[in-house]
Amino acid sequence: MHMADALVIPAVAGTMYIASAAAAGCSVKKVRLMDEPEKIPAMGVMGAFVFAAQMINFAIPGTGSSGHLCGGMLLTAVLGPWAGFLTMIGILLIQCLMFADGGLLALGCNIWNMAFYGCFAGGFLIWRPLMKRGITRKRIMAASVAACVVTLQMGAFSVVLETFFSGITELPFSVFAGVMQPIHLAIGLVEGVITAAVLCFVFEARPGMLWTGEAASAEREGRLSLRKTLVILTAAAAAIAGAVSLFASSLPDGLEWSMEKTAGTAELEAAGRAYEIAENVQGATAVLPDYGFSFSDSAAGTSVSGLIGGALVIGLCIVVCYALKFFRKGKS
Amino acid sequence: MAGIGKAIDEIHSLENLAERGTLLCRIHPLAKVLVTLWYLILVMSFDVRDISGLLGMAAYPVILMISGDISVRQALGRVRPILLTVCLIGAANPLFDRAPCLAVGSFTVTSGMLSMAALLLKAGFAVSASYILIASTTMEQICYALRKLHVPRVLVTVFLLIYRYLVLMLKEADRITQAYSLRSPGEKGIRKSAWGPLAGQMLLRSIDRANTVYESMTLRGFRGEFFLRGSFVPLWQSVCYGVLWGGVLLLFRLVPVFELAGRVFMP
Numbered sequence: 382m383h384m385a386d387a388l389v390i391p392a393v394a395g396t397m398y399i400a401s402a403a404a405a406g407c408s409v410k411k412v413r414l415m416d417e418p419e420k421i422p423a424m425g426v427m428g429a430f431v432f433a434a435q436m437i438n439f440a441i442p443g444t445g446s447s448g449h450l451c452g453g454m455l456l457t458a459v460l461g462p463w464a465g466f467l468t469m470i471g472i473l474l475i476q477c478l479m480f481a482d483g484g485l486l487a488l489g490c491n492i493w494n495m496a497f498y499g500c501f502a503g504g505f506l507i508w509r510p511l512m513k514r515g516i517t518r519k520r521i522m523a524a525s526v527a528a529c530v531v532t533l534q535m536g537a538f539s540v541v542l543e544t545f546f547s548g549i550t551e552l553p554f555s556v557f558a559g560v561m562q563p564i565h566l567a568i569g570l571v572e573g574v575i576t577a578a579v580l581c582f583v584f585e586a587r588p589g590m591l592w593t594g595e596a597a598s599a600e601r602e603g604r605l606s607l608r609k610t611l612v613i614l615t616a617a618a619a620a621i622a623g624a625v626s627l628f629a630s631s632l633p634d635g636l637e638w639s640m641e642k643t644a645g646t647a648e649l650e651a652a653g654r655a656y657e658i659a660e661n662v663q664g665a666t667a668v669l670p671d672y673g674f675s676f677s678d679s680a681a682g683t684s685v686s687g688l689i690g691g692a693l694v695i696g697l698c699i700v701v702c703y704a705l706k707f708f709r710k711g712k713s
Numbered sequence: 714m715a716g717i718g719k720a721i722d723e724i725h726s727l728e729n730l731a732e733r734g735t736l737l738c739r740i741h742p743l744a745k746v747l748v749t750l751w752y753l754i755l756v757m758s759f760d761v762r763d764i765s766g767l768l769g770m771a772a773y774p775v776i777l778m779i780s781g782d783i784s785v786r787q788a789l790g791r792v793r794p795i796l797l798t799v800c801l802i803g804a805a806n807p808l809f810d811r812a813p814c815l816a817v818g819s820f821t822v823t824s825g826m827l828s829m830a831a832l833l834l835k836a837g838f839a840v841s842a843s844y845i846l847i848a849s850t851t852m853e854q855i856c857y858a859l860r861k862l863h864v865p866r867v868l869v870t871v872f873l874l875i876y877r878y879l880v881l882m883l884k885e886a887d888r889i890t891q892a893y894s895l896r897s898p899g900e901k902g903i904r905k906s907a908w909g910p911l912a913g914q915m916l917l918r919s920i921d922r923a924n925t926v927y928e929s930m931t932l933r934g935f936r937g938e939f940f941l942r943g944s945f946v947p948l949w950q951s952v953c954y955g956v957l958w959g960g961v962l963l964l965f966r967l968v969p970v971f972e973l974a975g976r977v978f979m980p
Contacts, residue, residue: 385795386839387832388802391754409865419927421867425874426882426923427916432875433882434912436717437890440902450912459916471872475879478847478855479724481791481840486753549761549832550802551809551825557802575908582913590920 382536382565383476384491386484390547397543398489404497405470411463420464427456428468432475439575450579451529451572453499454508458525458580461592462504469496490543494536502535503528504592512593521584521591522577529573530566537565717887724880730783730848732943737781737845739944741951742854743861748958749846755966756838761828762814767835769970773962774841783848792840796833803832852876853942866938878926882919889915 389397412420431452439449452472456465473491476482483491507528511520541558544550550557584591731738737745752773759767778785810825850858856873860866889911893903903911945951 385799385836386753386757387795387799387836389757391758394754394757405868406865409867412867418931419924421870422874422927422930423920423923424871426878426919426926428871428875429878429882430916430919432879433717433886434915436720436883437886437912438902439908440900440904455916459920467868467871468875470868471875474872475876478843478852479727480720481795481843484753484839485749485843485846486757486839544802549828550805551828552802552805553809556805575912578905578909579912579916582909583916586913586917 382491382494382533382540383473383483384487384494384540384543386486388544388547388549389484389487389490390549391486393543393547394486394489396489397487397493401470401489401492401497404466404501405492408463408466412467415463420460424460424464424468425471427460428471431455431468432472434579449572449575451499451525451533451569451576453496453532454503454525454528454573454576455579457500457504457508457528458521458576458591459583462500465504466496466500469500490539494539494543498532498535498539499528503532507531508592512591516584516588516591516593518581518584521580525577525580526570526573529576530569533565533569533572534562537561717883717890721880721883721887724883726787727847728851731851731854733782734944735781735849736946737777737849739946740849740954741945741948742850742858744951744955745846745850746855746858746862748955748962749842751959752842752962753839755962756835756842758966759831759835761831762824764827764831764834765971765975766966766969767831767838769965769968770838770962772965773958774838774845777845777849778841781845781849783845788841788844791844792837795836795840799832799836800829803829806832851943857940874926878922885915885918 386394431450435449435452437449453465453469456468459465460468470492473483473488473496477485477488477491508524511524511527538558538561541554541561544557545554580591752770756767756770759770774788777783778788806829807823807825810823810828812824813821814824814827815822847855852873856869859869859872890903893907893911894900897904
């Protein structure tokens with residue numbers, strides 16, 4: 382699944398570099414907060430182990446072919462998702478530089494497709510929920526196979542999207558996805574079973590070595606409080622709503638565009654008493670019709686409408702969160 | 714199993730290449746890393762059918778391979794597996810995009826053919842550029858350059874440790890697979906019942922080794938810092954290398970050199 386440089390354009394590569402760098406930055410912070418210096422050499426040696434183990438051929442019964450273990454899932458199960466993600470980055474960088482397996486420019490894409498999904502989606506969405514009630518052989522099997530299949534599917538779909546957005550192939554999107562997804566479904570199943578076999582052995586030999594998903598105290602300390610999170614979200618929403626909305630496109634959105642293509646107009650005519658009443662109600666309640674002041678076309682109107690809209694959305698989210706919290710308390 | 718031995722040989726040969734002490738090897742690693750990235754960005758930014766523009770970018774790998782005494786054959790050997798993948802994805806272009814672009818006698822070159830050729834050229838140039846970097850720069854020097862680019866220390870340390878223990882682990886994997894194959898002749902790979910114990914034992918030994926490694930590293934005073942060893946050209950020469958290549962490559966990106974050269978002969 383390693384992408385070569387030729388398959389991406391700089392814009393896509395840059396975007397994926399930024400996304401992967403953000404995930405790496407977050408992981409570095411988490412690893413630092415855990416304050417376990419002995420984990421650093423473990424990450425290095427584990428990375429080298431995964432690299433070497435991936436070169437061992439495991440025979441698939443009845444097929445005549447062979448497979449190898451799933452690096453991201455194995456690292457997450459032993460080191461945890463944050464340290465596992467950083468280790469995977471190291472592996473991918475060495476594969477790219479030493480063995481020309483994946484490009485230097487496409488490294489951001491490869492990190493995202495293989496390390497991000499394998500460690501975070503596999504670790505947090507599949508491994509941790511399944512291991513919450515304690516580790517058993519059956520759960521290791523289920524988590525490993527499910528995580529490998531799901532994360533490989535996500536990775537393969539990302540490859541299709543990145544190639545599609547780069548515009549380097551004339552292959553239709555559906556055909557490309559139709560080829561990539563089934564192949565990686567089979568690979569995921571095989572990799573999952575091999576990874577599960579290794580993890581089951583480790584569980585029997587040293588049960589305490591596997592990551593259970595329990596957050597270390599330092600990791601918990603590193604989390605942002607609800608208040609801090611709300612402040613950051615509010616500031617970000619205000620910045621986006623107030624400043625970025627000035628650059629909002631005047632072109633029709635996707636739905637409007639489709640309507641224009643099919644019906645010849647972006648706004649459909651509606652006649653009847655019910656429509657008139659609804660229009661009057663909307664006219665009376667809309668503070669900022671068409672995202673601006675009703676009395677002027679100034680840019681300030683667009684900014685203010687962005688700010689008010691953002692505040693309303695955040696307010697609504699807070700109300701929903703508190704309502705959910707209230708109902709959950711009532712249940713318990 | 715042959716793959717493991719090949720990988721070990723590849724690592725050793727690259728290490729030897731990077732430590733030869735040629736002029737290219739003695740350029741500051743940061744300059745080489747930045748020029749490589751700049752080259753890749755410029756090559757990938759070409760239009761999917763702009764072959765004449767792309768050909769101008771061949772100057773970088775050709776000049777550096779000749780001046781740095783880097784084997785073209787080995788570089789091509791690395792390109793082969795990549796070309797296969799790129800071919801699989803790019804093969805659709807001549808089939809779906811059949812708009813005629815030019816005619817050579819009775820043969821019509823379509824737009825899809827041009828885009829596939831450009832894709833192959835891009836793949837070849839990208840792999841060559843990465844190969845030139847790794848054949849002239851040791852892994853320690855790349856780590857130093859990464860630290861200079863403010864890549865977090867944890868990440869760079871992990872990267873270097875993976876590299877240092879890679880050969881060790883590969884040799885161990887090679888020994889294990891050889892021992893297994895000698896005990897079970899005729900088998901193509903490790904059978905299902907041995908999947909867990911075989912790789913699992915190796916993993917447990919790796920963890921134990923990691924702890925010993927950590928203790929010995931800290932006892933020797935390792936604090937995660939990297940120091941540049943080896944002799945390098947004066948800093949101004951490395952700066953000149955970076956600026957010159959940066960400018961020349963940009964010029965080649967903006968000016969269609971091959972097209973202009975062609976016009977001289979065919980006005």
